[in-house]
Amino acid sequence: MKILTIGDVVGEAGLDALHALLRRIKRDTGADFVIVNGENAAGNGVLPRQAEDIFDAGADVVTLGNHAFGKQQIVPYLDEHSDILRPANLAPQSPGQGWGIFDGPQGSRLLVIDLIGRCDMKYGPDNPFLCVDRILKENEGRYDVALVEFHANATSEKLAMGYYLDGRVSAVWGTHTHVQTADERVNPKGTGYITDLGMTGPYHSVLGVRIEQSIAMFRGDLTEYFKTAPGDCAVSGAVFEIERGGKCVSVERVWKEYKVR
Template identity: 85%
Template sequence: MKLLVIGDVVGEAGIDALHGLLRRIKRDTGADFVIVNGENAAGNGVLPRQADDIFAAGADVITLGNHVFGKQQIVPYLDSRSDVLRPANLAPQSPGRGWGIYDGPQGMRLLVMNLIGRCDMKYGPDNPFLCADRILKENEGMYDVALAEIHANATSEKLAMGYYLDGRAAAVWGTHTHVQTADERVNPKGTGYITDIGMTGPIVSVLGVRVEQSIAMFRGDLTEYFKTAEGDCAVSGALFDITRNGKCNSVTRVWERWNVR
């Protein structure tokens, strides 16, 4: 099985790039299943119509992160969709769900869990490591392959999760920091890993935001609400080649440019 994961979609520009490139990337890579992080589609959060757009572009599952409730309109949508995942280790009364089991190629059952880190994330979710243990234990025998996204600020926390789940998940990848890392690997016990898969959005930007606005913030100037940058975009992510027994053969970074007309 080939799993394609796509990094944080930023703004309408990111959604447009996804529509322009995702189906071709799927065809060129032979991807069987696609997971897209959509938590920045509305800048801070995602609207239901934008989630629908991401599915229309070719996603099988949408993951979210610390901005999951940035747009309150998403709350009833989360409760109605099993293929949109908020972080599993949020408070148990939170709307939506943090993991799901989905039909993969050739009858494979895919357990996808969405975790959020705790280092410098400004609020206190449950322990993501213990949460991952609980999800795997509760679903033992009900899935063939486990997959995990860790939406975290600290590279150390993401790396630790990759090794913690080594041999128990076929793939672990990081999101949130929007910069694609060059450390793709297969860990010693067969888990494919990359610290951050990057973002889908404007190339000339600071994490998707207009350059001048980001510089002004770091200078200490008064700023207005952040706006998505303009210009050509990129779709960023990673491709995991996974065997039926839940091991990863290889991890390949994906980066494709979308020229805005």
């Protein structure tokens, strides 16, 4: 099977690009299942209508990260929909859930786990390494393929997770930094890995933000609330090819341009 994973969707521009290109990318890559990070669809967070837009564009599962609750309107939606995941290692009283088992191709069962890192993040979630251990143990025998998104800032933490889960899950990919990395690989024990998928949104920007606003912030100037940059966009991510038995045999980066008319 092939699993298509798409990096953080940024703003309405990112949603437009996703609608224009996702189904084409799925067809061109032969993907059987699609997972999209949607936590920046509203800039800081995601609204229920935007989550629905991501599903309408072709996603099977939507993942979130540190902005999971950036828009409070999403809270009841998380409790009502099992196919949108917030990080599993947030406080246990958090709304929604951090993992799910979904129907995959040819009757397979896909365990999808969403985790958040702790290095250089501004709050204290549970240890993601211990959390993923618990989830895998609790679900033994209930799934055929396990897939892990790690929404984290530090490349070292992401790499460590990739090796920690090598041979135990089929794929580990990173999100959050919005810059696609060129280190896609299959780790020694058969787990596909990439440090960051990149983002889906305007590429003439600083992580999706208007260039002048980001420069002003780094200069120390007073700035208004960040706005999504205008202009042409790209959809970025990766495709993991997984053979029967759960081993990944290839990882391929995806980057498709969307011209704004």
